[in-house]
Amino acid sequence: xxxxxxxxxxxxxxxxxxxxxxxxxxxxxxxxxxxxxxxxxxxxxxxxxxxxxxxxxxxxxxxxxxxxxxxxxxxxxxxxxxxxxxxxxxxxxxxxxxxxxxxxxxxxxxxxxxxxxxxxxxxxxxxxxxxxxxxxxxxxxxxxxxxxxx
Numbered sequence: 001x002x003x004x005x006x007x008x009x010x011x012x013x014x015x016x017x018x019x020x021x022x023x024x025x026x027x028x029x030x031x032x033x034x035x036x037x038x039x040x041x042x043x044x045x046x047x048x049x050x051x052x053x054x055x056x057x058x059x060x061x062x063x064x065x066x067x068x069x070x071x072x073x074x075x076x077x078x079x080x081x082x083x084x085x086x087x088x089x090x091x092x093x094x095x096x097x098x099x100x101x102x103x104x105x106x107x108x109x110x111x112x113x114x115x116x117x118x119x120x121x122x123x124x125x126x127x128x129x130x131x132x133x134x135x136x137x138x139x140x141x142x143x144x145x146x147x148x149x150x
Contacts, residue, residue: 003086011072011079017065019144025065026140029058029133036126045122046109052122052129053106056099059136060084066140077103092135098128 006012032055039048060080064070067087071079081103085096102125108115117125 003083006079006083006086007069011075012064012069012083013072014068015065015070016068017070019066022062022066022140025058025062026133026137029055029062029136032058033126033130033133036122036129040119040122040126043119045117045119048122049102049117049125050106050109052125053102055129056102056132059133060099063087063136063140066143088139092132095128095132095135099132102128 007014032051036048036051036055039045039051057077057080060083061071064080064083069083071083081096081099084092084099088096105115105117109117
């Protein structure tokens, strides 16, 4: 499926977003990564995991916004992940697969009971999120190189 199918099935809608607004969303993603680092030092692994997931969602949204798109409210996390997978292609395949797994685990953390995030898993989620956010930032920067991001 091509990412444009998400427009056709109304999962995405067109929306003009300024480059400054895109930049602000990326700033939030980097703040989530900073918070995750602090929480990791404090040994709060579950919160590290949640913050890293949030950083990835924000980066994915920044990418969509940079293209003049936004997800509909219902199912917006799934739409964001699907869009990233379809738009970014195979080069991002492993990162997007990790992103999908993190979404499932994050949902269980919020709505389920009994799930524990280990220190290793928290560290791995942070590495994944840092790589994802940085790659998305680079991708957006290439689209608008005269602007400085973050």
